[in-house]
Amino acid sequence: MITQRPMCDVAVIGAGPAGLTAASELAESGRDVVVLDEQGAPGGQIYKGVEKVVADRPQDIGLLGKEYVAGKALTRRFRQSGAQYHPGVSVWQITSDQEPELALGLLQNGSAQMLHPKHVILATGAMERPTPFKGWTLPGVMTVGAAQTLLKSSRLLPEDDVVLVGTGPLLYLYAAQLASFGIRPQAILDTRPSMSWRAARLGLSALTACPKTMLAGMKWLWNARVRVNMVRGVHSLKAQGEDHLSSVSYETRGRRHELSTSLLLTHDGVIPNTWLSMSAGIRHHFDSAQSCWVPDIHGAGSTSRDCISIIGDGARIGGAAVAALQGERVAYEVEAYLRTQHRAMVTTESRALRRQRQLRRFLDCAFPPTADFQLPADETIVCRCEEVSAGEIRQVAARGCMGPNQGKAFTRCGMGPCMGRKCALTVSQVMADARGVSVGEIGHYRIRSPIRPITVGQLADMALVSGED
Template structure:
């Protein structure tokens, strides 16, 4: 169904999307907001309107999320939950909601798809019982448990901010954490010392980090530094894990392994439009080039939140606000000077947040060694393509990830390369002894989410 044209469509109801929609609506724009979840909040503020969702957040975040949701509900924004976007142009957003096609003609679009955990393959990572730390936290925040018997041991592994948060949530629930295997990259971690010194400018945030660290230290979780060559072993689910430390192989019996290797922007929508992307050599990810107010290289198309660069929830709210204001300015609904006036405070806040938290880029820099996985490791979960399959095709002379995709099917499954793209680039680059920046990134085609032919064709007849 063709919806009525509006000034702005916002994609995503997380911190950035909600803030963007509210700011734009506040400036007088008519706004539609589409989101694939049933209720506003995104990942950080998941289920923020229910007691269950509120209980899992600390006091500051809870207040922040609830205030944002309340402001959103009180606004004139038209909200389309349970709506999956699969096609997007600066003036048209194509979605499916409850099996029906919805097309939103619009003057401008703010995309706020957020971030995801960096997917890193290792032997056995497809086994039930292995999941991302973010996914595990969602289970806890949904009132569930990781194992039927909460006394059974679980293992944490990797390097990234979510592990701290997840560990605290597990400790609160009395879960038995058998080990925490750290894969951190010390060459970069050492470099975090200088930027960390300025983090006192954001003392509330630093305080939160320190109190989490204290809680974890008090729980006396066995912490293993420099863990390598992680493997999950089992038939129907993980039964044990092995890893190497100082050249020695160790084994732990567990039926649950939670992995986290940092957070990366979700770039599929902007990639499919050919927007310009930049490579961050420390965090080892591509991120779209945007201005401080979120304008992309495509006119009328804005990006807000962690999908531009992962700065976290506070920054996402300010980035959303700035994008919403600029979208109103671009359409002439508010003047340049009013836009500058409205933007001043959020802009200062964003700059301070980015300055004070710059050290996180180095503390949680991914270690390139995590991608040096054995040949039999499945890299593409959907199409079951192994690291060995990729290396073979690269050594045959294919030096761009899109060529490797063509010959191996790596990235051609339903997730459209979301789970294998980063590892495909790392393994291709390592085989050629070059940087992932040099081997290209997967060409993303629209529709960027699976859509039925019926729904897809529905758009062409109505144009």
């Protein structure tokens, strides 16, 4: 039982490049920093399992690519920084600004407790954009990110009949990683539109700004195009099978094709994971360049709540390099906040950060979200948990339902265990389209804690230690 009130200067949630850098900076300058990580080891999704790979499977490091190796130095610095690392902890609540003080609800080893930090840095990273299409709930359909996680953490490799579908840098990177492990997917069903003039122009300046990354990316694409059967202009995807995926069918140039496969991996870029930040009552807006919801950020990571900063992909998709740079910058802001109780903003941007932004502008333009996945056909299930179709959402919208929250109340869409993570964006887009308004105007589900599963018993047994004690 906890008798003393658990406190710290800074709690960092997430241990990817953003969280690790910020935590290392602050801990090295003598702050009492606690890092809370849902995963079992530091690295986030991008450097998942990097310590273990270095220790147990050094031969795999080269195969996973240079980008992955960068995680080695980051985790090593973090381990030596003096920050306390708590793996396997889920944060299910950040108290609202209506409660007397800032506190986090944690769940570790099956028991719940509260932590009282003076400042919180959210570095919760990204999640893959939902890719609804007919049959996407079948076992055998999973995301490219999921398959990559299995590769990094458990060296699980797909069988040769694997089919990749969608677009986005991660998809081509994964295909390149598979190639280095000697696997050639059956096909890549590419949904990317042909490159626009604008994208080409942005590509040129991105190439000047970040030549190494751009060249690496071009190599992935080259691999995908030359070594794998890449089909362009794919749409109207369907996954088929009884209890398990057996085939995928799609259309291109007016004709329908079918491939037998037991594994279909989908990807359509990534979006910020905003469930914690939204539940904390932080202001968000719809970012039309990236087609997703992002928190309002000022300076390096200041939000509408002075005691909470957000950095990394959870603030806006920027990639690992930006995440680490933001981690450094935010440390100044948090340091100033801890001294003065007022938020300070770092407004200057380094050249490295500006270069990364040029790269991002290109990526956002060259790999836009796939139209088919954004506005799925009526019969497509949108809410995987409650099995609500796009058609049902359109139906309530047509009858006057004015937004996703009333829609949720009327259809149960978004009420299941994933709490809307896999349908929120789609529902907002479908409703906005049906009502002829912008996605920003139609709004987003109101997200409330607990944002991670906690049982009735765990909440009942939690010790609440008030500030006066």
